[in-house]
Amino acid sequence: MNDAHILTTEGLGKDFLGFTAVDDVTLKVRRGTIHALIGPNGAGKTTVFNLLTKVHQPSRGTMTYDGRDITRAKPAQIARMGMVRSFQISAVFPHMTALENVRVSLQRKLGTSFHFWRSEASLRVLDERAMELLRMVGLDRYATTEVAEMAYGRKRALEIATTLAQEPKLMLMDEPTQGMGREDVARITALIREVAKSRTVLMVEHNLGVVAELCDRITVLQRGAILTEGSYAEVSADPRVREAYMGSAA
Amino acid sequence: MSAAQGHAREIGGADAAERIAEIHIADLHAYYGESHALHGIDMTVHRGELVTLLGRNGAGRSTTLRAIVGLIGRRTGSIRLKGEEVIARPPHAIAHLGVGYCPEERGIFASLSVEENLMLPPVVAGGGMAVAEIYEMFPNLAERRRSPGTRLSGGEQQMLAMARILRTGADVLLLDEITEGLAPVIVEKLAEVLGVLKARGYTIVLVEQNFRFAAAMADRHFIMDHGHVAEVVEAAELEAKAHVFEEYLSV
Amino acid sequence: MLTDLLGFPPQVLFGQLLLGLINGAFYAVLSLGLAVIFGLLNIVNFAHGALYMLGAFTAWGLAQFLGLNYWVALFAAPVIVGAFGMGLERFLLRRLAGVDHLYGLLLTFGLALVIEGVFIKLFGASGQPYPTPAALTGGINLGFMFLPWYRGWVVVASLIACGATWYIFERTKLGAYLRAGTENPKLLQAFGVNVPLLTTLAYGYGVGLAAFAGVLAAPITQVSPLMGSNLIIVVFAVVVIGGMGSIMGAVVTGLAMGLIEGLTKVFWPEASATVIFLVMAIVLVLRPAGLFGRVA
Amino acid sequence: EISDGKVKIGLLTDMSGTYSDLAGPGAVAAAEMAIEDAGAMAAGMPVELVTADHQNKADIAANKAREWGEAEQVDAFAELVTTSTAMAVYEIAKQQNKVVLVSGAASSPLTNDACIPSGIHYTYSTTALANGTGKAVVAEGGDSWYFLTADYAFGQALEADVTKVVEAAGGQVLGSIRHPFPASDFSSFVLQAQGSGAKVIGLANAGADTTNAIKAANEFGLVAGGQSIAALLMFITDVHALGLETAQGIQLTTGFYWDMDDETRAWSERFMERTGKMPSMVQAGVYSSVAFYLKAIEATGSDDTDTVMEWMRDRPIDDFFAKGGTIRSDGRMVHDMYLARVKSPGESSGPWDYYEILRTIPGEEAYGTLEDSTCPTK
Amino acid sequence: MMTTKLGYAAALILLLIAPVFVYPVLLMKFLCFALFASAFNLILGFGGLLSFGHAAFFGGAAYVTGHAIKVWGLPVELGILTGAAAAGVLGLAAGMLAIRRQGIYFAMITLALAQMAYFLFISAPFTGGENGLQGVPRGHLLGMIDLQDNMAMYYFTLAVFLAAFWLIARTVHSPFGQVLRAIRDNEPRAVSLGYDTDRYKLQAFVLSATLAGLAGGLKTVVFQLASLTDAHWHMSGEVVLMTLLGGVGTIAGPAVGAGIIVALQNTLASGPLSAWVPVVLGVIFVICVLSFRRGVIGELQALIRRSF
Numbered sequence A: 001m002n003d004a005h006i007l008t009t010e011g012l013g014k015d016f017l018g019f020t021a022v023d024d025v026t027l028k029v030r031r032g033t034i035h036a037l038i039g040p041n042g043a044g045k046t047t048v049f050n051l052l053t054k055v056h057q058p059s060r061g062t063m064t065y066d067g068r069d070i071t072r073a074k075p076a077q078i079a080r081m082g083m084v085r086s087f088q089i090s091a092v093f094p095h096m097t098a099l100e101n102v103r104v105s106l107q108r109k110l111g112t113s114f115h116f117w118r119s120e121a122s123l124r125v126l127d128e129r130a131m132e133l134l135r136m137v138g139l140d141r142y143a144t145t146e147v148a149e150m151a152y153g154r155k156r157a158l159e160i161a162t163t164l165a166q167e168p169k170l171m172l173m174d175e176p177t178q179g180m181g182r183e184d185v186a187r188i189t190a191l192i193r194e195v196a197k198s199r200t201v202l203m204v205e206h207n208l209g210v211v212a213e214l215c216d217r218i219t220v221l222q223r224g225a226i227l228t229e230g231s232y233a234e235v236s237a238d239p240r241v242r243e244a245y246m247g248s249a250a
Numbered sequence B: 001m002s003a004a005q006g007h008a009r010e011i012g013g014a015d016a017a018e019r020i021a022e023i024h025i026a027d028l029h030a031y032y033g034e035s036h037a038l039h040g041i042d043m044t045v046h047r048g049e050l051v052t053l054l055g056r057n058g059a060g061r062s063t064t065l066r067a068i069v070g071l072i073g074r075r076t077g078s079i080r081l082k083g084e085e086v087i088a089r090p091p092h093a094i095a096h097l098g099v100g101y102c103p104e105e106r107g108i109f110a111s112l113s114v115e116e117n118l119m120l121p122p123v124v125a126g127g128g129m130a131v132a133e134i135y136e137m138f139p140n141l142a143e144r145r146r147s148p149g150t151r152l153s154g155g156e157q158q159m160l161a162m163a164r165i166l167r168t169g170a171d172v173l174l175l176d177e178i179t180e181g182l183a184p185v186i187v188e189k190l191a192e193v194l195g196v197l198k199a200r201g202y203t204i205v206l207v208e209q210n211f212r213f214a215a216a217m218a219d220r221h222f223i224m225d226h227g228h229v230a231e232v233v234e235a236a237e238l239e240a241k242a243h244v245f246e247e248y249l250s251v
Numbered sequence C: 001m002l003t004d005l006l007g008f009p010p011q012v013l014f015g016q017l018l019l020g021l022i023n024g025a026f027y028a029v030l031s032l033g034l035a036v037i038f039g040l041l042n043i044v045n046f047a048h049g050a051l052y053m054l055g056a057f058t059a060w061g062l063a064q065f066l067g068l069n070y071w072v073a074l075f076a077a078p079v080i081v082g083a084f085g086m087g088l089e090r091f092l093l094r095r096l097a098g099v100d101h102l103y104g105l106l107l108t109f110g111l112a113l114v115i116e117g118v119f120i121k122l123f124g125a126s127g128q129p130y131p132t133p134a135a136l137t138g139g140i141n142l143g144f145m146f147l148p149w150y151r152g153w154v155v156v157a158s159l160i161a162c163g164a165t166w167y168i169f170e171r172t173k174l175g176a177y178l179r180a181g182t183e184n185p186k187l188l189q190a191f192g193v194n195v196p197l198l199t200t201l202a203y204g205y206g207v208g209l210a211a212f213a214g215v216l217a218a219p220i221t222q223v224s225p226l227m228g229s230n231l232i233i234v235v236f237a238v239v240v241i242g243g244m245g246s247i248m249g250a251v252v253t254g255l256a257m258g259l260i261e262g263l264t265k266v267f268w269p270e271a272s273a274t275v276i277f278l279v280m281a282i283v284l285v286l287r288p289a290g291l292f293g294r295v296a
Numbered sequence D: 001e002i003s004d005g006k007v008k009i010g011l012l013t014d015m016s017g018t019y020s021d022l023a024g025p026g027a028v029a030a031a032e033m034a035i036e037d038a039g040a041m042a043a044g045m046p047v048e049l050v051t052a053d054h055q056n057k058a059d060i061a062a063n064k065a066r067e068w069g070e071a072e073q074v075d076a077f078a079e080l081v082t083t084s085t086a087m088a089v090y091e092i093a094k095q096q097n098k099v100v101l102v103s104g105a106a107s108s109p110l111t112n113d114a115c116i117p118s119g120i121h122y123t124y125s126t127t128a129l130a131n132g133t134g135k136a137v138v139a140e141g142g143d144s145w146y147f148l149t150a151d152y153a154f155g156q157a158l159e160a161d162v163t164k165v166v167e168a169a170g171g172q173v174l175g176s177i178r179h180p181f182p183a184s185d186f187s188s189f190v191l192q193a194q195g196s197g198a199k200v201i202g203l204a205n206a207g208a209d210t211t212n213a214i215k216a217a218n219e220f221g222l223v224a225g226g227q228s229i230a231a232l233l234m235f236i237t238d239v240h241a242l243g244l245e246t247a248q249g250i251q252l253t254t255g256f257y258w259d260m261d262d263e264t265r266a267w268s269e270r271f272m273e274r275t276g277k278m279p280s281m282v283q284a285g286v287y288s289s290v291a292f293y294l295k296a297i298e299a300t301g302s303d304d305t306d307t308v309m310e311w312m313r314d315r316p317i318d319d320f321f322a323k324g325g326t327i328r329s330d331g332r333m334v335h336d337m338y339l340a341r342v343k344s345p346g347e348s349s350g351p352w353d354y355y356e357i358l359r360t361i362p363g364e365e366a367y368g369t370l371e372d373s374t375c376p377t378k
Numbered sequence E: 001m002m003t004t005k006l007g008y009a010a011a012l013i014l015l016l017i018a019p020v021f022v023y024p025v026l027l028m029k030f031l032c033f034a035l036f037a038s039a040f041n042l043i044l045g046f047g048g049l050l051s052f053g054h055a056a057f058f059g060g061a062a063y064v065t066g067h068a069i070k071v072w073g074l075p076v077e078l079g080i081l082t083g084a085a086a087a088g089v090l091g092l093a094a095g096m097l098a099i100r101r102q103g104i105y106f107a108m109i110t111l112a113l114a115q116m117a118y119f120l121f122i123s124a125p126f127t128g129g130e131n132g133l134q135g136v137p138r139g140h141l142l143g144m145i146d147l148q149d150n151m152a153m154y155y156f157t158l159a160v161f162l163a164a165f166w167l168i169a170r171t172v173h174s175p176f177g178q179v180l181r182a183i184r185d186n187e188p189r190a191v192s193l194g195y196d197t198d199r200y201k202l203q204a205f206v207l208s209a210t211l212a213g214l215a216g217g218l219k220t221v222v223f224q225l226a227s228l229t230d231a232h233w234h235m236s237g238e239v240v241l242m243t244l245l246g247g248v249g250t251i252a253g254p255a256v257g258a259g260i261i262v263a264l265q266n267t268l269a270s271g272p273l274s275a276w277v278p279v280v281l282g283v284i285f286v287i288c289v290l291s292f293r294r295g296v297i298g299e300l301q302a303l304i305r306r307s308f
């Protein structure tokens, strides 16, 4: 099979009690690219993510990741295979400090996660790397703050840091810049470009600015099905896309 | 008849020329448990105005809105809505002054269908939108009306959160990041809606990240930083005060 | 024939099923009250058994001291106890708004201990007699068993109560408020609904149902301080099997459990107190949120 | 000589549970009366009473007894309603060699396999209940039985004893049903009893279970249908709770009834003044047992267990409770029992006038002979 | 931090000299429940799962230990370990059924399983039904020290308690403990980070059950008796109360809570208030739920945090 693609789906489909949220989606994500999934609200973007990360089981179709069929794999399995997602609504551990959040994400690789007799101190080796990641997203100042008290935008940034800690081969980002102020958006955009050098990113994003700036390839979904695909220039030129999604923007 | 006019009669037929302070906030402090989120906010919004609260993440914009509708346990200072002091009132009493709130986290009810969600908020004044009107504005909702509220997509939930307060006839709208996660087409439509509402004499406070969206129609911008109102910028002086935006929003 | 198959005449079985249904009616009303309360207050109301007992005692007291008869008590007791419940909610439970519902459970557990303890001191543990209302004494011979009129009445009364409650919750605006209040009371209140009042009423109503069941039970069992404490965790099981906070679930499961228990009493009497928990375990393993419950 | 300068009696009972009416605070009052009547002195030394609520739980009883014995120099344990608590305390008393005056517990094993040298089973026993009610009922033609049995030690013991008696008397047992303890609703069990076609339905349970069973039986026209109920263990407090309307006609065996002669009336009136209730046989038994124990100390001038036990064994108890009662070497206190019938509302002259004593059952007949006892130390 | 260290030191000294002033058996009862509550807190306070069936492990182990020592004639220490192991196995079985459920449903399924275990204990012959398993010999520790002597028994109990307590504290502050916290905070996220959360929760549950069993076995030896009380759902409720009273999710809290309850029951059970025990306990419940929900230790910590 084609190794240029890290992720491919064939005729992927999902119905919710008769309602078809995703319909015959055949997606090919090239290694080392930033691939965007855009489309009107309710087009099925998040659902596609949910299918890829096993939140839902697909009604139809197959998925292949890194040469392996993952149509029936388990959520945790997928994650360990290096395909990690960030959520549309911020997903952090509110009652832990920012540092601990990242450390939990790093910890799994130590392989001591079941060791209840070992001291916490054995995790200190991870702190350095954790701080590094926090710095990347500009949260190093908040390392010791309890996350519950951070504003929404910072929680999103932190979430990306924890995702990065997984050293994912493929990052699924659902609206990474949602709820962020300008300067945060700028930082995150830069960050994504940074991390994308060594890996592949598949993102859902409504901020066309970000999409235009980052993405090599864009798939437009509408009513669950693929409307068109191509570079930003191509896609944004497409009248159907303008009509269905972009409007006068872009 | 617009809710605004009806209201004018309520408070002693004040004549239209005189500008009535719909929202008047003085030295407002708000706390989340131990942490002190608002450090003395002062702001006045007149009837029929559309103002924005701008600022970095964590500046305290959402908290300001929450404080106005009474969702924050500990708050001090003064909040006058339509001339009435509400700092000590319970949330439900405040809402009945004609206040509609669209929360940042959307707050769609999972155990209610989309339609039930839409019909949930009690009508607090005349002149609310008809359900048909709303469905026409947000076709997705009409399509999914029977399914449980939280089964909606992120954006659809956002639409629902906005739509349900348009029904209640509230003429003071507090909207927290309503364009968040919405497709550009929808955002444009929302802009139109706000335009209409403004024309109808609604008073609107908008918390926004999307400056382009906000700048277009706002009469005034309150720029918040660390729980204060750092600057107030009139629509007229946007260019003049561009540096302010640079400073606080890096726009 | 059947007799040899069962080891006893089939009519015994009919009898047991009918009795099961009657007990089921009690479970239904009680668990309904619990479901209502859990729904809005997110509180597992451990005091439910004690309040059920209060209902019975109120009926007894009304007869004893005011000479009021059963029919008056049937309406008066739920109102009185319901009011008492609202007091509890207003002055104690309300303080727990927003905290983990484990605390509600513990608080009501404490209340139950207090109420029952006090009544034991006041009226002794072995309880008081309460006569069957004259109109319902005697019974009818159904051929396979002798059915006291009163037991028949219990079923009717319970089903009426359940039906009414179901309608309110699933078919009215008030019901929508109650369900929304379950999820996000603060926001609902910000929309202009008087949630605190709503909550107090809901608790009062749930408690009223318990008291109603208590009055129904008074002529059947001794009116004794501990009459509820033995019942309460069975009723919990019923609510859980039905699905926490599900009105429909509480009623249907209540009746079903009554039947199952009835059968067990024939085939394996010692286990009749345990069978419900077996069912509960199985159901929860197969359907995480109970039979009618919504998965959160 | 008196150990550590005082005589201390530890009374363990159910202060707040199902049995708190027939024992509980009333039993404490009875013990206090006994001590006061002895002038709070025995052999010139002060007498103290300590009490505790064992909540009908074996372990709580055991812990308390152990603590009292080891840390508070208690010399004797009294009351002990429910067999399980009595047995638990027997274990401790055996280790510590302390006197036990059991009044509330009923099971016959206390004077058989489970007996201890320093234990006295004072007031009644399942055997006596069986011999009393069982024999009488069969004699009146109630020769086919069906049991409603509480599914625990006491219930089973009672059922077993009655079965022996009934079969010995030429009656037969058609079957029995074991109901969980405690059970809230008895209708289903009553219905099965009805189905059994037995003439007599024997209730081998106690307290709330008995009263509820009787109510259900009435409701479902069991008696009307020609069957009769034999409440094998029923206390006057239960009758009081049920009301004569429901309880009338039931036959039962009791170790004491307040309204038998001047002595019983005199004491019971005093008890009534103190507690507002007439005494149950358990409460009267507590008074009698404690009084007798103190008498023994007074006489022997010692609170040494063996000395006291020995004195008590070779002397008759003669008080309002046990006329000519004697304590056997297996710990059984043998005294007359009474077969009673519950009066109808018409017959009753007012509150607490509940029993008509049908006959007196001589001690031997009620408790059997020492030979039958399987107590190893007898 | 400093204050906690000092606190523990003081507590330890207190425990070492206590039997001189207080009736040792009472102290041992306290230790057993302190251990039970701490074990319970492991799953409630740190696993975020309210188990309403822990009595099954406590009581089950009590019976097994009693049986092992009395009937099979195992030496004390082995008997106790057997009990704990049995509880562990029971915990594994229960856990596998229950662990996928959350919140109140988890509480209820554990309750259901416990009720069935209870039924087993009532009807099975080896438990002695209502009378319980009585006259369990304390025997000799390592075949030498006679545990019939209360002092010897006390220090043995104390040693076991301290060991187990240390293990619990360590578990909480271990890599495993971290993951547990994360799961309690936001399970879906933990899954998306590659953690098979059910397995972590299950391990925590089994650990908790085993230690609860250890407490149960110990109690049997101390009182030489295993009874239905230990397995009754009231016991499950009591341990919740202890934990809550002392402070859910604090290390020392449950032990403190246990201390308070045991002391209370003991002082109330005898004397004038004895008929009021349920009422008094009830009132305490109400008061502590209403006015200091963080529990004794929790409130103390808050106090310290505020004052620094």
Ligand SMILES: Nc1ncnc2c1ncn2[C@@H]1O[C@H](COP(=O)(O)OP(=O)(O)OP(=O)(O)O)[C@@H](O)[C@H]1O
Pocket: A016, A019, A020, A021, A039, A040, A041, A042, A043, A044, A045, A046, A047, A048, B144, B147, B151, B152, B153, B154, B155, B156, B181
């Ligand atoms: N669990 C579910 N049950 C039923 N319908 C669902 C469920 N999840 C999503 N849907 C429906 O499927 C459609 C696609 O939802 P999805 O969340 O994928 O949209 P989206 O593309 O992410 O939109 P947005 O940009 O607003 O997030 C929507 O109409 C939604 O209502």
Ligand SMILES: Nc1ncnc2c1ncn2[C@@H]1O[C@H](COP(=O)(O)OP(=O)(O)OP(=O)(O)O)[C@@H](O)[C@H]1O
Pocket: A148, A149, A150, A151, A152, A153, A179, B032, B035, B037, B055, B056, B057, B058, B059, B060, B061, B062, B063, B064, B104
């Ligand atoms: N529930 C909460 N508990 C404690 N602190 C909070 C809570 N919510 C917000 N805060 C704090 O209050 C301050 C203001 O938060 P607020 O949500 O008002 O920010 P904002 O201006 O709305 O930014 P954004 O909406 O992008 O998060 C922030 O510093 C945040 O850390």
Ligand SMILES: [Mg+2]
Pocket: A045, A046, A047, A088, B153, B154, B155
């Ligand atoms: Mg989405």
Ligand SMILES: [Mg+2]
Pocket: D002, D003, D004, D005, D006, D007, D008, D073, D075, D303
């Ligand atoms: Mg002495």
